[in-house]
Amino acid sequence: MSIKHGLLALLDQGPRYGYQLRTEFEARTGATWPLNVGQVYTTLGRLERDGLVLPDGEDEEGHLFYRVTDRGRAELRNWFETPVPRTNPPRDELAIKLAMAVTVPGVDVQAVVQGQRRHSIQALQDYTRLKARALAAVAEPAAGGTELAWLLVLDQLIFQTEAEVRWLDHCETRLAQHRPQPVPAQEPAPGTGEQEPAPTTRGRGKQRQGER
Amino acid sequence: MTTTTDPILRLEQVTRVHGQGAAEVHALRSVSLAVHPGEFVAVMGPSGSGKSTLLTLAGGLDRPSGGRVLVQGRSLGELSRRQLAQVRRRAVGYVFQDYNLIPALTAVENTMLPRELDGVPARTARREAMEALAEVGIAELADRFPDDMSGGQQQRVAIARALIGERGLVLADEPTGALDSSTGEAVLAVLRTRCDAGAAAVLVTHEARHAAWADRVVFLRDGRMVDETGRQSAEQLLAAAAGNAQGGEL
Numbered sequence: 001m002s003i004k005h006g007l008l009a010l011l012d013q014g015p016r017y018g019y020q021l022r023t024e025f026e027a028r029t030g031a032t033w034p035l036n037v038g039q040v041y042t043t044l045g046r047l048e049r050d051g052l053v054l055p056d057g058e059d060e061e062g063h064l065f066y067r068v069t070d071r072g073r074a075e076l077r078n079w080f081e082t083p084v085p086r087t088n089p090p091r092d093e094l095a096i097k098l099a100m101a102v103t104v105p106g107v108d109v110q111a112v113v114q115g116q117r118r119h120s121i122q123a124l125q126d127y128t129r130l131k132a133r134a135l136a137a138v139a140e141p142a143a144g145g146t147e148l149a150w151l152l153v154l155d156q157l158i159f160q161t162e163a164e165v166r167w168l169d170h171c172e173t174r175l176a177q178h179r180p181q182p183v184p185a186q187e188p189a190p191g192t193g194e195q196e197p198a199p200t201t202r203g204r205g206k207q208r209q210g211e212r
Numbered sequence: 213m214t215t216t217t218d219p220i221l222r223l224e225q226v227t228r229v230h231g232q233g234a235a236e237v238h239a240l241r242s243v244s245l246a247v248h249p250g251e252f253v254a255v256m257g258p259s260g261s262g263k264s265t266l267l268t269l270a271g272g273l274d275r276p277s278g279g280r281v282l283v284q285g286r287s288l289g290e291l292s293r294r295q296l297a298q299v300r301r302r303a304v305g306y307v308f309q310d311y312n313l314i315p316a317l318t319a320v321e322n323t324m325l326p327r328e329l330d331g332v333p334a335r336t337a338r339r340e341a342m343e344a345l346a347e348v349g350i351a352e353l354a355d356r357f358p359d360d361m362s363g364g365q366q367q368r369v370a371i372a373r374a375l376i377g378e379r380g381l382v383l384a385d386e387p388t389g390a391l392d393s394s395t396g397e398a399v400l401a402v403l404r405t406r407c408d409a410g411a412a413a414v415l416v417t418h419e420a421r422h423a424a425w426a427d428r429v430v431f432l433r434d435g436r437m438v439d440e441t442g443r444q445s446a447e448q449l450l451a452a453a454a455g456n457a458q459g460g461e462l
Contacts, residue, residue: 118441120420121429162421173258
Protein backbone atom coordinates (compact mmCIF):
# COMPACT_ATOMS: atom_id res chain seq x y z
CA MET A 1 0.00 0.00 0.00
CA SER A 2 1.41 3.34 -1.00
CA ILE A 3 1.49 5.70 1.96
CA LYS A 4 3.83 7.92 -0.02
CA HIS A 5 1.34 8.59 -2.81
CA GLY A 6 -1.58 8.78 -0.40
CA LEU A 7 0.15 11.62 1.44
CA LEU A 8 1.08 13.36 -1.81
CA ALA A 9 -2.57 13.21 -2.89
CA LEU A 10 -3.69 14.82 0.36
CA LEU A 11 -1.00 17.51 0.20
CA ASP A 12 -2.04 18.26 -3.37
CA GLN A 13 -5.21 19.74 -1.84
CA GLY A 14 -3.21 22.21 0.27
CA PRO A 15 -0.53 22.29 2.98
CA ARG A 16 -1.15 19.99 5.93
CA TYR A 17 0.68 18.83 9.06
CA GLY A 18 1.45 15.24 10.06
CA TYR A 19 -1.41 14.46 12.40
CA GLN A 20 -3.88 16.04 9.99
CA LEU A 21 -2.57 13.83 7.17
CA ARG A 22 -3.04 10.75 9.27
CA THR A 23 -6.64 11.69 10.19
CA GLU A 24 -7.61 12.46 6.62
CA PHE A 25 -5.99 9.30 5.28
CA GLU A 26 -7.94 7.20 7.75
CA ALA A 27 -11.23 8.99 7.10
CA ARG A 28 -11.02 8.02 3.44
CA THR A 29 -10.11 4.43 4.09
CA GLY A 30 -12.16 3.81 7.23
CA ALA A 31 -8.98 3.05 9.16
CA THR A 32 -8.75 -0.20 7.19
CA TRP A 33 -5.03 0.41 6.95
CA PRO A 34 -4.25 2.33 10.13
CA LEU A 35 -1.32 4.71 10.00
CA ASN A 36 0.67 5.80 13.00
CA VAL A 37 2.02 9.30 13.22
CA GLY A 38 5.56 7.90 13.20
CA GLN A 39 4.98 6.35 9.75
CA VAL A 40 3.59 9.67 8.53
CA TYR A 41 6.67 11.62 9.65
CA THR A 42 9.10 9.00 8.35
CA THR A 43 7.36 9.14 4.97
CA LEU A 44 7.30 12.96 4.98
CA GLY A 45 11.03 12.89 5.69
CA ARG A 46 11.65 10.67 2.65
CA LEU A 47 9.38 12.78 0.46
CA GLU A 48 11.31 15.88 1.51
CA ARG A 49 14.64 14.15 0.84
CA ASP A 50 13.43 13.29 -2.68
CA GLY A 51 12.27 16.83 -3.30
CA LEU A 52 8.59 15.90 -3.56
CA VAL A 53 7.45 18.01 -0.57
CA LEU A 54 8.81 21.02 1.29
CA PRO A 55 8.28 22.31 4.82
CA ASP A 56 5.76 25.12 4.74
CA GLY A 57 6.14 26.80 8.12
CA GLU A 58 4.54 26.33 11.50
CA ASP A 59 1.27 27.57 12.92
CA GLU A 60 0.97 29.17 16.37
CA GLU A 61 0.40 25.74 17.91
CA GLY A 62 3.71 24.52 16.54
CA HIS A 63 2.28 22.22 13.82
CA LEU A 64 4.85 21.79 11.09
CA PHE A 65 3.17 22.13 7.69
CA TYR A 66 4.26 20.54 4.42
CA ARG A 67 3.38 21.42 0.85
CA VAL A 68 3.78 19.47 -2.37
CA THR A 69 6.43 20.57 -4.92
CA ASP A 70 6.06 20.54 -8.73
CA ARG A 71 8.08 17.36 -8.77
CA GLY A 72 5.72 15.92 -6.18
CA ARG A 73 2.73 16.82 -8.35
CA ALA A 74 4.34 15.16 -11.37
CA GLU A 75 4.99 12.03 -9.30
CA LEU A 76 1.35 12.02 -8.15
CA ARG A 77 0.03 12.41 -11.70
CA ASN A 78 2.26 9.58 -12.81
CA TRP A 79 0.86 7.41 -9.99
CA PHE A 80 -2.72 8.03 -11.09
CA GLU A 81 -1.83 7.35 -14.72
CA THR A 82 0.03 4.10 -14.11
CA PRO A 83 -1.89 0.90 -13.31
CA VAL A 84 -0.99 -0.82 -10.08
CA PRO A 85 1.36 -3.61 -11.21
CA ARG A 86 0.12 -7.17 -10.88
CA THR A 87 3.33 -8.80 -12.06
CA ASN A 88 4.23 -10.10 -8.62
CA PRO A 89 1.04 -11.34 -6.99
CA PRO A 90 1.21 -10.74 -3.26
CA ARG A 91 1.86 -13.88 -1.25
CA ASP A 92 -1.49 -15.32 -0.32
CA GLU A 93 -1.55 -17.41 2.84
CA LEU A 94 -4.82 -19.08 1.93
CA ALA A 95 -3.62 -20.18 -1.50
CA ILE A 96 -0.45 -21.55 0.07
CA LYS A 97 -2.46 -23.30 2.77
CA LEU A 98 -4.68 -25.07 0.24
CA ALA A 99 -1.74 -25.90 -2.00
CA MET A 100 -0.16 -27.60 1.00
CA ALA A 101 -3.39 -29.16 2.21
CA VAL A 102 -3.99 -31.12 -1.01
CA THR A 103 -0.53 -32.66 -0.80
CA VAL A 104 -0.27 -33.42 2.90
CA PRO A 105 -1.93 -36.73 3.80
CA GLY A 106 -4.48 -36.72 6.59
CA VAL A 107 -5.66 -33.15 6.01
CA ASP A 108 -9.41 -32.79 5.50
CA VAL A 109 -9.22 -30.30 2.65
CA GLN A 110 -12.98 -29.94 2.45
CA ALA A 111 -13.05 -28.93 6.11
CA VAL A 112 -10.28 -26.39 5.47
CA VAL A 113 -12.32 -24.96 2.59
CA GLN A 114 -15.56 -24.82 4.56
CA GLY A 115 -13.89 -23.33 7.63
CA GLN A 116 -12.39 -20.57 5.53
CA ARG A 117 -15.63 -19.98 3.65
CA ARG A 118 -17.52 -19.57 6.91
CA HIS A 119 -14.91 -17.11 8.16
CA SER A 120 -14.83 -15.14 4.91
CA ILE A 121 -18.62 -14.88 4.72
CA GLN A 122 -18.70 -13.64 8.28
CA ALA A 123 -16.22 -10.95 7.28
CA LEU A 124 -18.42 -10.22 4.28
CA GLN A 125 -21.43 -9.82 6.57
CA ASP A 126 -19.48 -7.36 8.71
CA TYR A 127 -18.35 -5.34 5.68
CA THR A 128 -21.91 -5.34 4.36
CA ARG A 129 -23.24 -3.97 7.64
CA LEU A 130 -20.66 -1.18 7.40
CA LYS A 131 -21.63 -0.64 3.79
CA ALA A 132 -25.34 -0.29 4.64
CA ARG A 133 -24.30 2.52 6.98
CA ALA A 134 -21.93 4.07 4.43
CA LEU A 135 -24.66 3.97 1.74
CA ALA A 136 -26.93 5.93 4.05
CA ALA A 137 -24.12 8.42 4.78
CA VAL A 138 -23.44 8.97 1.08
CA ALA A 139 -27.14 9.66 0.50
CA GLU A 140 -27.06 12.51 3.05
CA PRO A 141 -27.13 15.96 1.41
CA ALA A 142 -24.07 17.00 3.43
CA ALA A 143 -22.02 14.02 2.24
CA GLY A 144 -18.69 14.80 0.62
CA GLY A 145 -15.84 12.96 -1.00
CA THR A 146 -14.68 11.34 2.22
CA GLU A 147 -17.90 9.30 2.59
CA LEU A 148 -17.68 8.21 -1.03
CA ALA A 149 -14.02 7.28 -0.65
CA TRP A 150 -14.81 5.05 2.31
CA LEU A 151 -17.68 3.41 0.40
CA LEU A 152 -15.35 2.61 -2.49
CA VAL A 153 -12.81 1.06 -0.13
CA LEU A 154 -15.56 -1.03 1.47
CA ASP A 155 -16.76 -2.15 -1.95
CA GLN A 156 -13.22 -3.24 -2.72
CA LEU A 157 -13.00 -5.27 0.49
CA ILE A 158 -16.36 -6.84 -0.32
CA PHE A 159 -15.49 -7.76 -3.90
CA GLN A 160 -12.12 -9.14 -2.82
CA THR A 161 -13.69 -11.29 -0.12
CA GLU A 162 -16.37 -12.41 -2.54
CA ALA A 163 -13.67 -13.42 -5.01
CA GLU A 164 -12.07 -15.50 -2.29
CA VAL A 165 -15.38 -17.23 -1.53
CA ARG A 166 -15.99 -17.92 -5.21
CA TRP A 167 -12.55 -19.36 -5.51
CA LEU A 168 -13.25 -21.58 -2.47
CA ASP A 169 -16.50 -22.77 -4.11
CA HIS A 170 -14.52 -23.56 -7.20
CA CYS A 171 -11.85 -25.42 -5.20
CA GLU A 172 -14.56 -27.54 -3.68
CA THR A 173 -15.90 -28.52 -7.09
CA ARG A 174 -12.38 -29.31 -8.31
CA LEU A 175 -11.69 -31.43 -5.27
CA ALA A 176 -14.92 -33.34 -5.80
CA GLN A 177 -13.90 -34.03 -9.40
CA HIS A 178 -10.34 -35.05 -8.80
CA ARG A 179 -10.47 -36.74 -5.45
CA PRO A 180 -13.61 -38.85 -5.19
CA GLN A 181 -15.02 -38.84 -1.69
CA PRO A 182 -15.58 -42.21 0.00
CA VAL A 183 -19.34 -42.12 -0.46
CA PRO A 184 -21.56 -45.03 -1.58
CA ALA A 185 -21.59 -45.54 -5.32
CA GLN A 186 -25.36 -45.19 -5.68
CA GLU A 187 -25.12 -41.56 -4.52
CA PRO A 188 -26.65 -39.36 -7.24
CA ALA A 189 -24.41 -36.99 -9.10
CA PRO A 190 -24.61 -33.40 -7.87
CA GLY A 191 -26.68 -31.27 -10.17
CA THR A 192 -29.48 -33.78 -10.62
CA GLY A 193 -30.78 -33.25 -7.11
CA GLU A 194 -33.56 -30.83 -7.88
CA GLN A 195 -35.02 -32.47 -10.93
CA GLU A 196 -37.83 -34.93 -10.96
CA PRO A 197 -36.42 -38.00 -12.70
CA ALA A 198 -38.66 -39.31 -15.44
CA PRO A 199 -37.64 -42.92 -16.00
CA THR A 200 -40.56 -43.67 -18.34
CA THR A 201 -39.47 -41.18 -20.98
CA ARG A 202 -36.26 -43.04 -21.61
CA GLY A 203 -38.10 -46.30 -22.18
CA ARG A 204 -40.44 -44.66 -24.61
CA GLY A 205 -37.57 -43.03 -26.43
CA LYS A 206 -35.90 -46.40 -26.91
CA GLN A 207 -39.09 -47.89 -28.20
CA ARG A 208 -39.48 -45.13 -30.70
CA GLN A 209 -35.92 -45.63 -31.84
CA GLY A 210 -36.68 -49.28 -32.32
CA GLU A 211 -39.74 -48.53 -34.41
CA ARG A 212 -37.72 -46.47 -36.79
CA MET B 213 -33.54 -8.46 15.63
CA THR B 214 -36.52 -9.93 17.42
CA THR B 215 -35.71 -13.19 19.07
CA THR B 216 -38.31 -13.57 21.77
CA THR B 217 -41.17 -14.22 19.35
CA ASP B 218 -42.15 -17.53 17.79
CA PRO B 219 -40.55 -18.29 14.46
CA ILE B 220 -42.61 -17.29 11.45
CA LEU B 221 -41.11 -20.21 9.56
CA ARG B 222 -39.90 -23.48 10.97
CA LEU B 223 -38.53 -26.51 9.15
CA GLU B 224 -38.30 -29.62 11.31
CA GLN B 225 -36.15 -32.45 9.98
CA VAL B 226 -37.43 -31.82 6.50
CA THR B 227 -36.60 -34.39 3.84
CA ARG B 228 -37.59 -34.35 0.19
CA VAL B 229 -37.05 -37.37 -1.99
CA HIS B 230 -37.84 -37.44 -5.68
CA GLY B 231 -38.31 -40.73 -7.51
CA GLN B 232 -37.94 -44.26 -6.22
CA GLY B 233 -35.47 -47.11 -6.06
CA ALA B 234 -32.39 -46.63 -8.20
CA ALA B 235 -33.68 -43.27 -9.44
CA GLU B 236 -34.20 -42.00 -5.90
CA VAL B 237 -32.83 -38.50 -5.42
CA HIS B 238 -32.56 -36.89 -2.00
CA ALA B 239 -33.10 -33.20 -2.65
CA LEU B 240 -33.14 -32.41 1.07
CA ARG B 241 -31.99 -34.54 3.96
CA SER B 242 -33.29 -33.79 7.43
CA VAL B 243 -32.96 -30.02 7.29
CA SER B 244 -34.07 -27.96 10.28
CA LEU B 245 -34.30 -24.20 10.25
CA ALA B 246 -36.18 -21.50 12.15
CA VAL B 247 -36.70 -17.96 10.90
CA HIS B 248 -38.02 -15.31 13.27
CA PRO B 249 -39.73 -12.01 12.50
CA GLY B 250 -37.06 -9.43 11.80
CA GLU B 251 -34.59 -12.01 10.66
CA PHE B 252 -32.93 -12.19 7.26
CA VAL B 253 -31.55 -15.64 6.45
CA ALA B 254 -29.57 -16.50 3.35
CA VAL B 255 -29.27 -20.03 2.01
CA MET B 256 -26.16 -20.72 -0.04
CA GLY B 257 -24.96 -23.76 -1.86
CA PRO B 258 -23.92 -25.04 -5.26
CA SER B 259 -26.44 -25.98 -7.96
CA GLY B 260 -28.39 -29.03 -6.93
CA SER B 261 -27.66 -28.57 -3.24
CA GLY B 262 -31.37 -28.25 -2.41
CA LYS B 263 -31.65 -24.46 -2.05
CA SER B 264 -34.67 -24.02 -4.27
CA THR B 265 -36.32 -27.17 -2.93
CA LEU B 266 -36.03 -25.68 0.53
CA LEU B 267 -37.76 -22.52 -0.64
CA THR B 268 -40.64 -24.29 -2.41
CA LEU B 269 -41.24 -26.42 0.69
CA ALA B 270 -41.11 -23.36 2.95
CA GLY B 271 -43.74 -21.66 0.81
CA GLY B 272 -46.07 -24.65 0.67
CA LEU B 273 -45.56 -25.03 -3.08
CA ASP B 274 -44.36 -28.58 -2.54
CA ARG B 275 -44.78 -31.10 0.27
CA PRO B 276 -41.90 -32.74 2.15
CA SER B 277 -41.37 -36.51 2.07
CA GLY B 278 -40.58 -36.37 5.77
CA GLY B 279 -40.57 -33.84 8.59
CA ARG B 280 -42.74 -30.78 9.06
CA VAL B 281 -42.92 -27.25 7.71
CA LEU B 282 -44.62 -24.70 9.96
CA VAL B 283 -45.59 -21.21 8.84
CA GLN B 284 -46.80 -18.93 11.63
CA GLY B 285 -46.98 -22.02 13.82
CA ARG B 286 -49.29 -23.95 11.47
CA SER B 287 -48.02 -27.23 10.12
CA LEU B 288 -48.57 -27.06 6.37
CA GLY B 289 -48.91 -30.85 6.05
CA GLU B 290 -51.99 -30.83 8.25
CA LEU B 291 -53.83 -28.15 6.30
CA SER B 292 -56.53 -28.75 3.71
CA ARG B 293 -55.85 -27.61 0.18
CA ARG B 294 -57.95 -24.51 0.75
CA GLN B 295 -56.24 -23.65 4.06
CA LEU B 296 -52.86 -24.11 2.44
CA ALA B 297 -53.80 -21.77 -0.39
CA GLN B 298 -54.84 -19.26 2.26
CA VAL B 299 -51.47 -19.49 4.05
CA ARG B 300 -49.70 -19.05 0.73
CA ARG B 301 -51.71 -15.91 0.02
CA ARG B 302 -51.79 -14.35 3.46
CA ALA B 303 -48.53 -15.29 5.13
CA VAL B 304 -45.92 -15.75 2.44
CA GLY B 305 -44.66 -13.59 -0.40
CA TYR B 306 -42.39 -14.65 -3.21
CA VAL B 307 -39.74 -12.77 -5.10
CA PHE B 308 -38.16 -14.39 -8.14
CA GLN B 309 -35.34 -13.50 -10.48
CA ASP B 310 -37.79 -12.54 -13.25
CA TYR B 311 -40.07 -10.32 -11.08
CA ASN B 312 -43.29 -12.03 -12.29
CA LEU B 313 -45.30 -8.84 -12.50
CA ILE B 314 -48.42 -8.77 -14.66
CA PRO B 315 -47.62 -6.47 -17.61
CA ALA B 316 -51.20 -5.20 -18.01
CA LEU B 317 -51.38 -4.00 -14.40
CA THR B 318 -49.70 -0.92 -12.92
CA ALA B 319 -47.25 -1.15 -10.02
CA VAL B 320 -49.95 -0.46 -7.47
CA GLU B 321 -52.38 -2.90 -9.11
CA ASN B 322 -49.74 -5.61 -9.13
CA THR B 323 -49.00 -4.94 -5.49
CA MET B 324 -52.64 -5.00 -4.35
CA LEU B 325 -53.49 -8.16 -6.29
CA PRO B 326 -52.89 -10.72 -3.52
CA ARG B 327 -55.06 -8.68 -1.15
CA GLU B 328 -57.89 -8.47 -3.66
CA LEU B 329 -57.69 -12.22 -4.22
CA ASP B 330 -58.03 -12.46 -0.49
CA GLY B 331 -61.33 -10.60 -0.59
CA VAL B 332 -60.07 -7.31 0.86
CA PRO B 333 -62.08 -4.34 -0.50
CA ALA B 334 -60.30 -2.65 -3.41
CA ARG B 335 -59.94 0.66 -1.64
CA THR B 336 -58.27 -0.95 1.40
CA ALA B 337 -56.05 -3.05 -0.85
CA ARG B 338 -54.99 0.03 -2.79
CA ARG B 339 -54.15 1.92 0.40
CA GLU B 340 -52.10 -1.03 1.67
CA ALA B 341 -50.37 -1.29 -1.69
CA MET B 342 -49.46 2.41 -1.61
CA GLU B 343 -47.98 1.92 1.87
CA ALA B 344 -46.02 -1.11 0.70
CA LEU B 345 -44.68 0.78 -2.33
CA ALA B 346 -43.66 3.69 -0.10
CA GLU B 347 -41.81 1.26 2.16
CA VAL B 348 -39.67 0.09 -0.74
CA GLY B 349 -39.11 3.68 -1.86
CA ILE B 350 -41.10 3.82 -5.11
CA ALA B 351 -44.44 5.39 -4.16
CA GLU B 352 -44.07 7.81 -7.08
CA LEU B 353 -44.05 4.93 -9.58
CA ALA B 354 -47.42 3.53 -8.45
CA ASP B 355 -49.17 4.17 -11.77
CA ARG B 356 -46.39 2.93 -14.03
CA PHE B 357 -46.65 -0.31 -15.95
CA PRO B 358 -43.88 -2.88 -15.51
CA ASP B 359 -42.58 -2.28 -19.04
CA ASP B 360 -41.95 1.36 -18.16
CA MET B 361 -39.85 0.49 -15.13
CA SER B 362 -36.23 -0.62 -14.76
CA GLY B 363 -35.42 -4.10 -13.50
CA GLY B 364 -34.54 -2.76 -10.06
CA GLN B 365 -37.82 -0.87 -9.84
CA GLN B 366 -39.81 -3.94 -10.92
CA GLN B 367 -38.08 -6.01 -8.28
CA ARG B 368 -39.03 -3.43 -5.65
CA VAL B 369 -42.65 -3.78 -6.75
CA ALA B 370 -42.29 -7.54 -6.34
CA ILE B 371 -40.96 -7.03 -2.80
CA ALA B 372 -43.81 -4.64 -2.00
CA ARG B 373 -46.29 -7.24 -3.29
CA ALA B 374 -44.57 -9.93 -1.23
CA LEU B 375 -44.97 -7.90 1.97
CA ILE B 376 -48.37 -6.27 1.51
CA GLY B 377 -50.90 -6.46 4.32
CA GLU B 378 -50.04 -8.75 7.17
CA ARG B 379 -47.69 -10.91 5.12
CA GLY B 380 -44.46 -11.09 7.04
CA LEU B 381 -42.36 -13.66 5.22
CA VAL B 382 -40.56 -13.12 1.93
CA LEU B 383 -39.10 -16.08 0.10
CA ALA B 384 -36.65 -14.80 -2.48
CA ASP B 385 -35.00 -17.01 -5.10
CA GLU B 386 -31.99 -15.24 -6.65
CA PRO B 387 -33.89 -11.93 -6.74
CA THR B 388 -30.88 -10.02 -8.02
CA GLY B 389 -29.90 -12.52 -10.69
CA ALA B 390 -31.00 -10.27 -13.55
CA LEU B 391 -29.72 -6.99 -12.10
CA ASP B 392 -26.36 -5.22 -12.33
CA SER B 393 -24.31 -5.07 -9.16
CA SER B 394 -25.36 -1.68 -7.79
CA THR B 395 -29.07 -2.15 -8.64
CA GLY B 396 -28.97 -5.59 -7.09
CA GLU B 397 -27.39 -4.11 -4.02
CA ALA B 398 -30.18 -1.53 -3.74
CA VAL B 399 -32.77 -4.32 -3.89
CA LEU B 400 -31.00 -6.21 -1.12
CA ALA B 401 -30.76 -3.02 0.93
CA VAL B 402 -34.56 -2.75 0.62
CA LEU B 403 -35.00 -6.34 1.81
CA ARG B 404 -32.62 -5.60 4.68
CA THR B 405 -34.62 -2.53 5.68
CA ARG B 406 -37.90 -4.45 5.56
CA CYS B 407 -36.40 -7.08 7.86
CA ASP B 408 -35.09 -4.41 10.23
CA ALA B 409 -38.69 -3.17 10.32
CA GLY B 410 -39.94 -6.61 11.40
CA ALA B 411 -40.41 -8.75 8.29
CA ALA B 412 -38.62 -12.05 7.81
CA ALA B 413 -36.82 -13.09 4.65
CA VAL B 414 -35.24 -16.23 3.29
CA LEU B 415 -32.92 -15.51 0.39
CA VAL B 416 -31.61 -18.27 -1.82
CA THR B 417 -28.46 -17.27 -3.65
CA HIS B 418 -25.15 -18.63 -4.80
CA GLU B 419 -23.52 -15.21 -4.50
CA ALA B 420 -21.69 -14.59 -1.25
CA ARG B 421 -21.86 -10.82 -1.75
CA HIS B 422 -25.66 -11.01 -1.67
CA ALA B 423 -25.87 -13.53 1.12
CA ALA B 424 -23.77 -11.16 3.23
CA TRP B 425 -26.76 -8.85 3.67
CA ALA B 426 -28.37 -11.52 5.84
CA ASP B 427 -28.17 -11.95 9.59
CA ARG B 428 -27.42 -15.62 9.11
CA VAL B 429 -26.03 -17.61 6.22
CA VAL B 430 -26.70 -21.35 6.05
CA PHE B 431 -24.81 -23.61 3.67
CA LEU B 432 -26.42 -26.53 1.90
CA ARG B 433 -24.53 -29.28 0.18
CA ASP B 434 -26.12 -32.39 -1.32
CA GLY B 435 -29.34 -31.59 0.51
CA ARG B 436 -27.69 -31.31 3.91
CA MET B 437 -27.16 -28.22 5.98
CA VAL B 438 -23.41 -28.30 6.49
CA ASP B 439 -22.65 -25.03 8.22
CA GLU B 440 -24.04 -21.75 9.41
CA THR B 441 -22.63 -18.29 10.02
CA GLY B 442 -23.87 -15.12 11.50
CA ARG B 443 -24.42 -13.41 14.72
CA GLN B 444 -25.51 -15.79 17.40
CA SER B 445 -28.45 -17.66 15.94
CA ALA B 446 -31.89 -16.93 17.24
CA GLU B 447 -32.14 -20.57 18.32
CA GLN B 448 -29.04 -20.21 20.47
CA LEU B 449 -30.30 -16.97 21.97
CA LEU B 450 -33.66 -18.57 22.69
CA ALA B 451 -32.03 -21.60 24.25
CA ALA B 452 -29.91 -19.32 26.42
CA ALA B 453 -32.98 -17.31 27.40
CA ALA B 454 -34.92 -20.49 28.20
CA GLY B 455 -31.98 -21.69 30.31
CA ASN B 456 -31.96 -18.43 32.24
CA ALA B 457 -35.71 -18.54 32.77
CA GLN B 458 -35.45 -22.07 34.13
CA GLY B 459 -32.61 -21.08 36.38
CA GLY B 460 -34.70 -18.21 37.69
CA GLU B 461 -37.55 -20.51 38.62
CA LEU B 462 -35.38 -22.91 40.56
